[in-house]
Amino acid sequence: MRARLGHVFLTGVVLTTVAGGVVWLQDPHSARIWWAVATAAAVVPAAWWVVEDIRAKRFGADVLAVLALVGTLVVGEYLAGAVVAVMVGTGHALDDYARRRARRDLSALLDRAPQHAQVRQAGGLREVEVDAVVPGDVVVVRPGEVVPVDGVLLGDATFDESVLTGEPDPVNRLRGERVRSGVLVEGTAVDVQAASTAQESTYAGVVKLAEEAAAMSAPVVRVADRIATVFLPVAVLVAGLVTVMTGDLTRAVAVLVTATPCPLLLAVPVAITAGMSRAARVGVVLRDGQALEALGSARVAVLDKTGTLTVGRPVVVDIVPAPGWTASGVLGVAASVEQLSTHVLASAVVEAARTAELPVEPAQDVHERPGHGVGGRVGSSTVFVGARDEEPAQDWERAVAGKARLDAATPVWVKADGKFIGALLLRDPLRREAGRTVRRLRAAGLRRVVMLTGDRPAVAQDVAGMLGLDDVVARCAPADKVARVREERSGGITVMVGDGINDAPALAAADVGVALGNRGSAAAAQAADAIILDDRIDRLADGVEIAAHAKRIALQSATAGMGLAVVAMGFAAVGLLPAVGGALVQEAIDVAVILYSLRALLPLRHRRMRPETTRLLARFDAEHTLLQEVRDAVRVAADGLHAGMTADAAEAVRHAHRLVVERLLPHERAEEHELYPVLTAEFDDQHATVPMSRGHAEIERLVRRLGRHLDESGGLTADQVDDLRATLYGLDAVLRLHFAQEEESYFVLADSR
The missing domain is CATH 2.70.150.10 (Calcium-transporting ATPase, cytoplasmic transduction domain A)
Incomplete structure (x- = not known):
């Protein structure tokens, strides 16, 4: 209704005002009649907009427009009144255009919903x-x-x-x-x-969410109306003082005309709505402008762990083969029978084999025991994959059980022809973009980042320590999460991020609830103020940055426009700016500020990788996955030395050294000579990759030390065991840290926006 009335109003007043200008060339008196008609006609829709605002509990902006229009009619400044009418109509038309332009992306979501x-x-x-x-x-x-x-x-x-x-x-x-x-x-x-x-x-x-966002106006407009509520009496007071001190009613009307801020105040919701559209383009749909304003002012983030900071599903993180077996052999056998199972752990095993590009043989006679495991025939062997009932008997089995406890991992045992041939350790790993997201949130102004989880304290503390969080609360029930969110709200505007049904109450309790929409529950989505559409937690940082940017533009628009209006009022009050001139000046101010607000539609200036850099990052990222077998071999060789220098242990050391030399070192050297120079140029910082180069040097040093052991005359002996274990475990630790640093610092940039 309001948009349709605005278009009719603008067309009418523009045509009438232009007609008056044409007539003025022949008959100035008749032109005044045309302009008076335009002014009088504008009073009706402007008064209607005031009534609409009052019904919506808004007050201030359009009132000044009505006073200015009536004032110009009273003192006979019809041309000024016509210009004010055009100004008011233009402002409403621009606002309508900006809203339609800003919500185009949100409307696309609605249009795509299949029937x-x-x-x-x-x-x-x-x-x-x-x-x-x-x-x-x-x-x-x-x-x-x-x-x-x-x-x-x-x-x-x-x-x-x-x-x-x-x-x-x-x-x-x-x-x-x-x-x-x-x-x-x-x-x-x-x-x-x-x-x-x-x-x-x-x-x-x-x-x-999109329907609600399209139906609701930006609540920050109430802030603008509060400004107008203060500005209105000031403008009326100045106009009254001018009348009393000079007795010139025309000058007082000029003050009111100059003070007319109707389109100016519309610039604020334009900026907020534009920010909502910008956020939607990067995959963050906000419920309304209030959510955007709150997100841009957030000072505390409360994050769920499982599915938010972690991947949310089990992943094979380690493979421990029995003596005489290799990690790839154990994984291939396990995947052969697991590929026909529907268990969540089975899909993790199959995915690990697929990622490692292992050939998976078809299994026969597959049968599953719910809660225990799955068995079948692979080739001529009878294979079982799952939990074990008996206590670990051999040293390597006890080591696996202990490692699983320390790492808070789930062991999946693999048995062939009645003998255990290895074990797979599964855990819900940290998202590799999580660390970068936390750093970006702090850079955006968040002072405190807290993690809540229903998991065990040991697991929670490990995750919090890796990310550098300010606090962590483990074993949280839904009621505990709600209580903690309410407690954190006392420290500032609080954002809660989660994806599960148990997160829904906490999402509703926060100032801004953010749900992960990709795998999140419907309950979480309905309780949230915003939804991240894809499975990337760094979209949260995108949303916070965009919201802060849009809010900043809105405040800049309001401040600059109001400041310029006050200056123009001063000129009008001393008689240096007539009513017509004041109307034109205010028109220019309002249009400029509204157009400035549309800057919130533009993407933020983040560093974008060049295509060739992105391709290199993707290439080396893929190689990291394929090198998991090499890293496993290093750890297996170190573990195999626990019983001394046996024949199997010596062979495992030689095998690990061979893989490291043939596959790992060429990868590290290619990174050093192909990738790092490109990244140095990309970041325009000659020191950007220095820490990673130091990691390469340490890897080379440990590999050389391992090679010297193998080159000793007489072969490997018992007196080398301690140093060999230290070298292999050291190499394993450096590789884990180095790979994690590269993935978090560099590789995650390949697919970020």
Whole structure:
């Protein structure tokens, strides 16, 4: 209603004012009539907007416009009144354009929501309402269609996820992977087994947020109206004093005309709404302007651990083979039977084998014992993968059990033909972008970062220590999280980030609740004030930076505009600025400030990697994954020396040295000579990679020391065991630290925006 009235109003007053200007060339008296009509016509919609504002509990901005219009009619300054009318109409039109422009990305989310789905049934395909899809249904999604519900892929597929994540490149997903509703299918049709209803899918929560964001005005406009509430009596007082002291009512009207800030105050919600749009483009959908303003003012972040700071699913972090076996051999055997299991640990084992590019043989006679493990035949061997009932008997088995306890990892034992051949250690690892996210949050102004988790204290303290958090609370129930969030709010505006159902109460209790929408629960999405659409915690830092930027622009717009208006009022009060001139000056101020507010739509100036740098980072990142076998061999060789220099231990040392020399050192040298010079130029800092180069030098030193042991005349002997173990364990520690530093400091930049 308001937008339609604004367009009609602007068109009418502009045509009437222009007509008056044309007539003025022939008959100045008739021109005044045209301008008087434009002014009088503007009073009605302006008064209507005042009524609307009062109903919305806003007051101040449009009142000055009505006073100025009425004042120009009273004193006969019809041209000034017409200019004010054009100014008011232009401001409302600009505001309407900015809102439509800023919400275009949010509207795209709503437009993509599918209404129907093709469900595969016994008689073929049947089209049903999307709300009729239930978990277990097989939905066929054709190329160019949007996936209607969250589900599991029944075949490989390619998706366009750009509307949700902002990433332009198509994403390949494999059979068995989860797929989100809202993504677009490319290439060929794909079958998706529904894992939830449409109402419970993550995209439903996103659509709900987008609808609310499109329906609500930015609450920060109330701040602008409070400014206007103060400014209004000041302007009226100045106009009254001018009237009393000079007796010149025309000069007083000039003051009111100059003080008219209607479009100016609209610049504030324009900036806030533009910031919401900018955030949506990087994958952060905000519920309303109040959420954006609060996010931009946040001083405390409370973060859930599982699924937020950690990956949220088990990953194979270590492989310990029995004497005579290799890590890749144990993993390959385990994956052969696990590939037919639906257990969450099984998918982690299969994923580890796929990442290591190991050949996985088909298994026969596979059978699963719920809660215990899965067995089958691989080649001529009978294989079992899972938990063990008996206590560890051999030294290496006891070492695995102890390592699992210390690392808070889950051991998965692998048995072939009745004998244990190795064990896999699984743990929920830290997201590699988590450390960089925490640093960016602190740089954005957050003074305190706290982690809450239901996990054990030892695990929680390790994660908090790695990230440098200010505090950590373990074994938190939902009520404990709510209590802690409320406690943290006393220290400043608090952001709570989580993804599970148990996080929903804490999300609702925070000043700003942020849910991870990719794998987060529907309850968390509904309780949140913002949703991160993809599975990247660093989008939180993007959102905070964008919100702070938009809020800063809004405040700059209000401050600059009001300051210029006060200066213009001073000139009008002493008679140096007539009503017509004051109207034109205020028009220029208002339009300029509104256009300045649209800067919030522009992306922040983050460093963007050159394409060749990104390709190098991706290449060496992939090599890190493939080098896991080499790192495992180093650790296995060190562990194998616990019983002395046996034949198997000596062979493990030689094997580890061979892999390090043939595969690891070429990788490290290529990084030093190909990647690091490019990064030094990229960062324009000759010292940017010095710590990493020092790591390379230490790796080379330890490998040379290992080689000297092997070059000793007479071969490896018992008196070398202690130093060999120290060398191998030292190499293992340096490699773990060095790889983690590179991945967190450099490789994560390859896919960040």
